[in-house]
Amino acid sequence: MFNGLNDIDWSALQHAYGSAQEVPALLVSLRSEDPAVRRRALDECYSTVHHQGSVYDSTVAALPFLVDVAEDPGTGDRSAVVRLLVSIGESAVEQAGRGYGSDTDAGAQAVAVLRERAAVFERFASDSDPGLREAAVGAFAWCMEDAVAAGAFLRARFGEDADVQVRLAIVAAMAGLAARSETMGIAAWEWFGSVAHKGAAHPVLRFSALAYSAQVAPDRIDDGLVERGVGFLAEVRVAPVEPAAATSQSANGGVPPEVVAAFADMDRAVAETTVVTKLLGVLHGALGDRLADRAVLIRAQLSHVDDAVRLDGIRDAQGLITAWRGDHAALVDALADLLHGIGPVPARAAGALGACAPVAGAAADGLGTYVASLAGEPLAAAWHVADDELREPFQEAVLALAKLGDVRAVPYLVEALDSGVDTWKGVQVAGGLSEATGVLAPRIAAYLASLNPGSRRDTMRVNAALSALGKLGDPGTIGPIMDALTAATATNSGNDVPTAAPAALNALAALGPAAGPAADAVWALTGSANLHIQAAAVKAWWRISGDQDATVKLALNLLDASAWFAINDGASLLTEFGPDAAAALPRLRELMGHSYEWVRVSAAAAVWAIGGETETEAVLGVLLAAWNRNAVTGRVVAPLLDRMGDDARLALERIRAELANNHRGDVASLRDDEMVLGHCRAVADRFTDG
Known part of the structure; x- marks a missing residue:
């Protein structure tokens, strides 16, 4: 089996982490009698020779041995090895340039090696082990030179194999084949139609065929497709998802609780994935911007009899709302309707409403x-109860209510902050409840005092607490903020080292003149060698002292900084001084030609604020070019255009194009996108008659 393995100079070959010298040992370990050893070896193969789907020269060299391992009946977990081979083949086709062609790189070489062994995959696909058959049929999306022959093989196997999971894999493989071969596209679409219309077929097979028919021929989607899909979905039954444990802030080997929670969320998403999850993703992807159809499908998911399908619906509803503009009231209502009982469904529904808070105000009463x-x-006993089924939905609903800025969340947050359990979660949302500053700010200040601002482990929680205190604006918290600033600057060692100092300075800036006792400390940091700290200190100095002359000079210095973010901060600050900052105009005009669009936008905004109408044409040119290049700059450009009044007329075409675009694009957040839309509407309305 391993003949010639040691004849290869593996040390001269590469994988994701450098030399591939350990690959022979991994290959041999795949034949171990110990399942744990085999599992580790397989994991290592995925992380080295097939890291994140890549194909290397070491991958090509390993393929013949992997095929031999999979062929040997004595190998444990043969289907797992075949899945690895199929995954490598899929990636190799993509890496080779998509489709049938190209022999110039590792991807093309890997495809060639595997196509030489197409007969082996045929044997795997006909094996008595259904797990092996299911793993192998995916190879027929690419393992035969003749796409028509591959399609015929898949159709034949579908007719001969009674196992539902294998047949689902065949349907998916046919879709993959159609995507890589134009000659198979229509044939596959017609075959999918025949499968979907077979009344005796398993409901999930019919749904699968319908989803893939939409994927391979989106231009052939008819008005009744979603209705048929909803009908098939209603007949599908999905086994209950094994609940994944929620997490609390208890220490976990020194790992910050928010990091533990993030990984737990990823594990839970994997645990909650079912065969239907992927098929729904395929159908939603094919429907694309047919938002009304997708909303109908999602409402069917949310009302399904099985929790697993409802959980998919919650994720898909959140994805649609956060990615696409429009009237999402019906989806918000449907999510709110799931707020009853306990368990993962109401927990995820509440979490989705919190994620969609800028457009989910109608759910406040339900929450x-x-x-x-x-x-x-x-x-708020439910906040820290041991039962995950109760604690998680309660916490998510309280957090969602707070994200909506609803004061009904305050009593529960107060009790949660006092309990000491998952305090960091409450801190993250408390800043939006300024009406409750008196009860929330002291508690968050006490929480801040319990953390170590100089420790990288605590940085995220320290920053969150400082952000919340800045938003709440209680002058009584200056002391804890200053303590955090002192501790953070004491351990600072460079621009690239995370530090809580800028967050502390931003909190002091938010307090404005009330932070006067901190003025001397802030002034000292305006000369910091750390540009993150220096830029934040300059802004804080202005907010606290109101010293315009000194601030303009400091901001001018930032314009010559070596880091773009510091230049940005300096330019943004200068916009506040108007003509009084005229000395900065020459440098700002230079920066309008900077290589980075964010700097160009900030410089242009400052030039217009300082120079006025005479600068309009040049400024608009820079702003619109940057916005077209990077949608995220709309967060700055749209509000500025709104402030420009009649001068924004020249941008009207771009504004109207933005309003006509129903995709949110790459704007950083739903809240940002709604803000951009609001400013665009204001500009458009101003010129309605013109």
């Missing part, structure tokens, strides 16, 4: 009622 029904005694 408030749901939270009150779970609260228990004392008031």
